[in-house]
Amino acid sequence: MKVLTGVAGAVIGLVTLALLTVMGVVISDDAASATESTTGGGLRGVPTEFSKWILKADDACKEPEMTPALLAAQLWQENGFKTTKKGSTSSAGAQGPAQFLPSTFATWGRDDDSNGETSLWDVGDAVMAQGRMMCSLLKDAKASGYPGDVRSLALAGYNAGWNKVVQYRGIPPYKETTNYVQVILSTMARYRGPSLLQVSGAGAGADALRKASGRIGTPYSWGGGGPTRPTKGFCDDTNGYLNGQCVASSTVGFDCSSLVQYAYWPKTQLPRTAAAQYGATSDHPVSRSALKPGDLLFWSHGGSSRIYHVAMYAGDGNVLQAPRTGRNVGVAPLTSAMPERDYYGATRP
Incomplete structure (x- = not known):
């Protein structure tokens, strides 16, 4: 050219x-x-x-x-x-x-x-x-x-x-x-416009949410991502596949918990998985009516040992999350981010 x-x-x-x-x-x-x-x-x-x-x-x-x-x-x-x-x-x-x-x-x-x-x-x-x-x-x-x-x-x-x-x-x-x-x-x-998610306020939660919002558009990659950057993931028996093909191993991105880990790192060094993140923060529970930007929300198939998803509260009834294979990091309503029946609770790191 x-x-x-x-x-x-x-x-x-x-x-x-x-x-x-x-x-x-x-x-x-x-x-x-x-x-x-x-x-x-x-x-x-x-x-x-x-x-x-x-x-x-x-x-x-x-x-x-x-x-x-x-x-x-x-x-x-x-x-x-x-x-x-x-x-x-x-x-x-x-x-x-x-x-x-x-x-x-x-x-x-x-x-x-x-x-x-x-x-x-x-x-x-x-x-x-x-x-x-x-x-x-x-x-x-x-x-x-x-x-x-x-x-x-x-x-x-x-x-x-x-x-x-x-x-x-x-x-x-x-x-x-x-x-x-x-x-x-x-x-x-x-040509770079404002972030697709505007975050106001200060403090650990707002700072973490602001950092994570900079990754809007990054692909979901099962097992991918870490405290400093997105990385390629991997496939296990059921996760990381799209239309029968393993895509995680060739996709540079985050999964739900690595995005949260990245957002809070290094000031708050959360563990890697959603269940472990709940365990590390469960001593600071937050009711749904008292959520603040940056709070962690969890979904489970039954009990803390079966937590399968974590997202960050983004304000105005929305969450910032890495949703699933084939999708990108983005904002979604709390009520539909994951099945409502699976909502387990929220914590504040």
Whole structure:
């Protein structure tokens, strides 16, 4: 994809993120995390005709590194959200809102807007194709083991071609590509809207809920996740499967209790499983009428030894939870988050 050099001024004064090595170029993890520290969240500063497709493309990708802000910043860098044919054709032959070469679009394009035509000029078709390609590149970046942030590697693959990333075992040392990666990572904050869950107040519970809300959109992964980050999970005899296939072992995410553990860590170091978390906090029970943000809610098939789910109270009768395989971390009404008959009680860590 052709980089618009006109936006290069956006990085004037920024510390250079590219570290040239004999194996290519590495964008440091610290630099990347400084511009994108959470997963999920809202979207702002994007034309209406783009926003719904960006959110849809993000939702379709189960890689936690994918965010609406990443896609939006990439679209701006590619073509400045332009849609006209005159303004959306580069000297290299890239076309449309996401600047696809026709040959590349043939691989990733679909009739996503259902208008009877698959076209790289249609905003919906182009953005969804961008999302599919970026999602695939994020997977390739993770599997590669190359140094650097996986988003940086994926963006380099989008710009220069994944074969060049493989050749250099990292980001190719091309000025256009390194600039492309730097500008996108440094401008993501411009498009990141408020969190999908607004948390007010202070204290351990509110702080934990605020931290967990940054993981909205992260996939559920049975056995996955820990106190510091989402990880791949595993399948046992009954859990971790979707449509008969084990998906947990290839899904980076959280399950219900690891999300709670992550939220409170390290100030309050809760154990790993829902039942153990109840045992560690049951000496501070909370009635349903006295719930505060961050309180833990439990569901059971009968007794404390059969607790199977934990969620965090999010206020206004809602909970924040990692619900089940095939779903993402999100907000749901307390009354329907899990079967009402299974509700066991609440505690305050």
